Amino acid sequence: MPELPEVEVARRQLEREVAGRKVRSVDVQGKGVVAVHRSKADFTKRLADHKVKSFDRRGLWILGKLDKDDIWAVSPGATGRFFRAKSGKVPRGLPIKLSVSFTTGGSVHLLDTDDTAKKFVVAKDELADVPEIAALGLDPLETPVPWSTFGGVLRTQPRAKLKALLQDDSLVAGLGSLYSDEILFHAGLRYDRSPDSLSAHEIRRLYRSMVETLASAVKHGGVSFDTDDVDMFGNRGEFDTEIEVYQRQGETCHRCRGTIERARFQKKYTFYCPACQS
Ligand SMILES: [Zn+2]
Known part of the structure; x- marks a missing residue:
């Protein structure tokens, strides 16, 4: 998707x-x-x-x-x-x-x-x-907002889980399971953390991770997990090779050499490194 x-x-x-x-x-x-x-x-x-x-x-x-x-x-x-x-x-x-x-x-x-x-x-x-x-919320590839504005958006739902918030189009537009997992990995945060548990430093890290992960994905032409996921001319995206956690359960974490895990979250799977994300 x-x-x-x-x-x-x-x-x-x-x-x-x-x-x-x-x-x-x-x-x-x-x-x-x-x-x-x-x-x-x-x-x-x-x-x-x-x-x-x-x-x-x-x-x-x-x-x-x-x-x-x-x-x-x-x-x-x-x-x-x-x-x-x-x-x-x-x-x-x-x-x-x-x-x-x-x-x-x-x-x-x-x-x-x-x-x-x-x-x-x-x-x-x-x-x-x-x-x-x-109803669309902020667009992380468009006009940059201060990280504190992003923090304010998250804190409208203080006890919701971070992965659910990232995928909520009314808060942040256009993110699905793959990029949410990758953004949380780069931010060093677990999918089931809540805004009311985040320090200002962690919110800043999450915002920076979101902007940088998405910009890198655009630069690489997005992902091509399915054979149909190609651009207008049939070229595959090259971000597949940059993936750290999504669908990598059982494989080695590129950062800590630990093992990537998979968990059930909102009727779907979520992927994370238990050592790098807390
Ligand atoms: Zn790790």
Whole structure:
């Protein structure tokens, strides 16, 4: 499942490949537009013949700025990713749910096996009315905030567990299990610590770990745990080789030579080093 770094990699590629181009035609095959638009035709009409000026991001939402102050919003869901054929030819059998062709410069496609990605066009000033976007908390890859602000956010839920807080989109946008585990390892903190037990020094360490881990993941092109986790051109992310704990149970900790453990947390597994994290 894509998390913040993978979506940021996609945003940068869209900005480089597609920004400034005018949409010629739109073909929707997936379900994900119906909730916001009256029909697929309504979505198509608001995107076709418009220029995409640039791409922003809020959490896992990629926001294409269109002329006329409209926003083309896409969120990847569990399996969505963009695809751009180098040769212009699209291989058969891909799970294409949306194709956008440009007047110059080919097309991009949204691939989505589970059909859980969302896509719609709204006026810029209506974006704040979309509940999933309005509710997003701070974005650790965007504007930096003082670590004390982050501490204040955590302390709104003093007895919750750190891993649950990192994965709560209303506090910190776009983190899932993998990056939460990696961030907690680099911060030297256990997943089940609570904000009310953290010193100021530990909060600062956690904030720094979050910003640095995510920046490093973007630099490495994100992760490619599944064969489908590739970028727009089919390249694999290289952050897999930087992983310290996620899915490494039973293996040796790179830092202390102890053994990485796995525990149940909120019906899923969490991975940590009992010696390095306390
Ligand atoms: Zn260790």
